[in-house]
Amino acid sequence: MIRYLKKSKLFSGFDDESLEGMLTAVSMKSVTKGEIIFYEKDPAPAFFIVGTGKVKIFKISPEGKEQILMIASEGDSFAEAALFGGGKYPATSQAMTDGKLLVIHRDRFISIIERDPAIALNLIARLSHLLHKLNKLVEELSLSDINTRLAHYFINIVEEKNLSENDPILITLSEKKTVLASQLGTIPETLSRSFKKLSKEKVIAVNGADVTVVDLDKLYKFAGE
Amino acid sequence: MIRYLKKSKLFSGFDDESLEGMLTAVSMKSVTKGEIIFYEKDPAPAFFIVGTGKVKIFKISPEGKEQILMIASEGDSFAEAALFGGGKYPATSQAMTDGKLLVIHRDRFISIIERDPAIALNLIARLSHLLHKLNKLVEELSLSDINTRLAHYFINIVEEKNLSENDPILITLSEKKTVLASQLGTIPETLSRSFKKLSKEKVIAVNGADVTVVDLDKLYKFAGE
DNA sequence: CGGAACGTTGACATATATCAAAGGGAGTGG
DNA sequence: CCACTCCCTTTGATATATGTCAACGTTCCG
Numbered sequence: 431m432i433r434y435l436k437k438s439k440l441f442s443g444f445d446d447e448s449l450e451g452m453l454t455a456v457s458m459k460s461v462t463k464g465e466i467i468f469y470e471k472d473p474a475p476a477f478f479i480v481g482t483g484k485v486k487i488f489k490i491s492p493e494g495k496e497q498i499l500m501i502a503s504e505g506d507s508f509a510e511a512a513l514f515g516g517g518k519y520p521a522t523s524q525a526m527t528d529g530k531l532l533v534i535h536r537d538r539f540i541s542i543i544e545r546d547p548a549i550a551l552n553l554i555a556r557l558s559h560l561l562h563k564l565n566k567l568v569e570e571l572s573l574s575d576i577n578t579r580l581a582h583y584f585i586n587i588v589e590e591k592n593l594s595e596n597d598p599i600l601i602t603l604s605e606k607k608t609v610l611a612s613q614l615g616t617i618p619e620t621l622s623r624s625f626k627k628l629s630k631e632k633v634i635a636v637n638g639a640d641v642t643v644v645d646l647d648k649l650y651k652f653a654g655e
Numbered sequence: 656m657i658r659y660l661k662k663s664k665l666f667s668g669f670d671d672e673s674l675e676g677m678l679t680a681v682s683m684k685s686v687t688k689g690e691i692i693f694y695e696k697d698p699a700p701a702f703f704i705v706g707t708g709k710v711k712i713f714k715i716s717p718e719g720k721e722q723i724l725m726i727a728s729e730g731d732s733f734a735e736a737a738l739f740g741g742g743k744y745p746a747t748s749q750a751m752t753d754g755k756l757l758v759i760h761r762d763r764f765i766s767i768i769e770r771d772p773a774i775a776l777n778l779i780a781r782l783s784h785l786l787h788k789l790n791k792l793v794e795e796l797s798l799s800d801i802n803t804r805l806a807h808y809f810i811n812i813v814e815e816k817n818l819s820e821n822d823p824i825l826i827t828l829s830e831k832k833t834v835l836a837s838q839l840g841t842i843p844e845t846l847s848r849s850f851k852k853l854s855k856e857k858v859i860a861v862n863g864a865d866v867t868v869v870d871l872d873k874l875y876k877f878a879g880e
Numbered sequence: 881c882g883g884a885a886c887g888t889t890g891a892c893a894t895a896t897a898t899c900a901a902a903g904g905g906a907g908t909g910g
Numbered sequence: 911c912c913a914c915t916c917c918c919t920t921t922g923a924t925a926t927a928t929g930t931c932a933a934c935g936t937t938c939c940g
Contacts, residue, residue, distance in 0.1 A: 489790075491798035492879045495897090499793065514783035520790045543772065543779075550775035551768070557782040558739035564789040565714075565745045568724065571796040572840040573716035575895065608918065615797040620896060622920055638905095638919095654717045720929090800927070833886065845928055847888055863887095863937090 431456055434481040434532050440507045440556055441479075441549075448546065455538035461485075461525040470522045474512035476533045480504050483529015487521050488612065498613040500563070501526070501605070511557060513539070571615050574654070576624045579614045581652035584634065584643060599643035607639075628652065656681055659706040659757050665732045665781055666704075666774075673771065680763035686710075686750040695747045699737035701758045705729050708754015712746050713837065723837040725788070726751070726830065736782060738764070796840050799879070801849045804839045806878035809859065809868060824868035832864075853877065 435441045435449050435456070458481075461467060467478070467485065478485075480502045487508055488498045499521055502508045512519045513536050543550040570579045587601050603610065611621040628634045633649050635642045643649055660666045660674050660681070683706075686692060692703070692710065703710075705727045712733055713723045724746055727733045737744045738761050768775040795804045812826050828835065836846040853859045858874050860867045868874055 489794045489798060495798055497793065497797040499790070511783040511786040514780040515787040520787055540776075544776065545772070547769050547772050547775055550772055550779065551765075553779055554768075554775065554782065555739045557779065557786060558736040561736040561782060561785055561789065562740040562745055564786065564793060565724070568789060568792055568796065569714045569722065571793065572722040573714060573720055606918070617897065618919070619898085619921085623896095626920085831886070842929065843887070844889085844930085848928090851888085 431458060431532060434479065437505045438479045438507060439505050440552055452542060455535050455542055457533045459531045459533050461531060462528050463525055465525045467523040467525060468519045470519055472519050474509065474517055474519045476535045477507060477509040477513055479507045479532040479534065481530040481532055484526040485523055486526050487523045489521050496612045497615055498609065507556065510553065511560065576614065576616050576620055577627055577652055578654055580624045580628065581649055583614065584649060585653055588643060599646065601641045601643065603639040603641065656683060656757060659704065662730045663704045663732060664730050665777055677767060680760050680767055682758045684756045684758050686756060687753050688750055690750045692748040692750060693744045695744055697744050699734065699742055699744045701760045702732060702734040702738055704732045704757040704759065706755040706757055709751040710748055711751050712748045714746050721837045722840055723834065732781065735778065736785065801839065801841050801845055802852055802877055803879055805849045805853065806874055808839065809866070809874060810878055813868060824871065826866045826868065828864040828866065
């Protein structure tokens with residue numbers, strides 16, 4: 431388990447001694463593809479770190495439309511915030527693949543951070559980061575149309591790659607387009623049209639899950655920057 | 656300043672000694688109605704607590720549409736998350752009235768919480784609460800229509816009042832309808848129509864800023880619960 | 881009193897969701 | 911290897927919610 435803790439964004443950087451102190455609060459859970467880890471509004475006695483596999487956290491409307499809040503991959507933690515707020519999970523979580531999760535139990539974890547401010551600071555940083563991302567999601571949902579959101583999505587990926595001048599910019603989508611639609615707050619049909627629009631405008635070229643950014647300047651213009 | 660710290664949600668419950676230790680990190684700032692406290696993307700050397708007055712935090716689209724993220728009243732803190740994330744403010748903040756703010760300076764505050772885990776825990780709780788609220792906002796923006804959002808808005812107010820059976824349910828809007836529109840992620844015209852719709856359906860009765868909930872069951876039905 | 885901000889209403893434009901259909905691609909079983 | 915199914919994706923026709931623009935009445939406040 432220590433190995434997974436070290437790989438996690440929340441606890442990397444701590445020495446073995448601190449991490450062993452953590453172990454009293456941690457257990458392990460295997461999940462299979464499609465398994466629901468928790469439902470929205472379930473009581474929240476623990477939060478999670480992904481050891482292996484991939485998990486989606488999402489909300490669902492009465493009509494069945496789904497809004498993905500995040501996709502957690504190896505090393506990501508999720509549902510940390512549930513420990514302190516109302517004590518209920520604010521969204522539903524489902525395994526997208528088979529995998530292993532670290533389960534961090536609430537009460538024991540709290541007594542640990544009461545003693546170790548460094549862990550508390552890490553948690554604070556992590557929560558801040560989440561706030562930042564949600565902030566951005568709100569902004570996009572309420573102020574941008576879909577083409578803009580899709581352009582932003584590509585820009586984020588491109589900027590993370592920090593590749594050198596004049597490299598061809600090839601992106602392979604890490605999710606099915608259906609899933610991407612739900613992340614962007616829309617439905618597959620609309621997303622498909624948005625892809626078509628950006629293609630027709632010669633901003634990107636699409637071939638299945640492979641997207642090439644043809645005109646980066648135009649991409650930024652679409653994103654409104 | 657201690658007085659204001661005590662009134663704040665973030666630091667209430669601490670004894671005078673802890674609070675005096677805080678003072679090295681705090682200063683005071685007066686603002687006048689309409690004054691911009693910070694712009695989105697400004698570097699963030701501090702966060703704030705409202706001593707007196709009212710402040711709105713919002714995003715704005717290239718076309719000028721405004722999405723209010725929160726309205727901070729006396730005792731509320733805002734922009735806490737900016738201290739840790741990218742070090743930039745994620746939104747713009749403007750005084751809605753004249754008022755006084757406590758300014759909590761980043762570096763000194765961080766060294767304080769490194770020493771005082773209790774303050775760190777409070778901050779964590781606060782950030783969790785913010786996450787919870789943003790979560791809800793995302794849900795509503797992406798999964799609900801305006802009538803539903805307005806119904807939710809009233810339900811939240813009614814539930815906070817926890818009044819006894821058979822009381823008449825009278826709500827006086829605390830914000831101008833223009834502002835409410837921006838909080839709900841829409842524009843005044845659309846909000847006006849939503850008010851009209853709920854009135855016509857005999858769910859509420861509206862008289863200027865006074866709203867009476869006529870049929871609570873129907874209100875819940877509109878909110879989809 | 882008069883002007884500015886707010887609120888409402890109507891006609892209209894537009895983005896996005898919905899519904900229905902059809903075309904691939906990957907995997908499965910015969 | 912073929913036929914079959916399942917799921918993803920795309921496309922078209924249509925409906926609907928919401929934004930835009932313009933006008934007007936109202937309230938607030940100097």
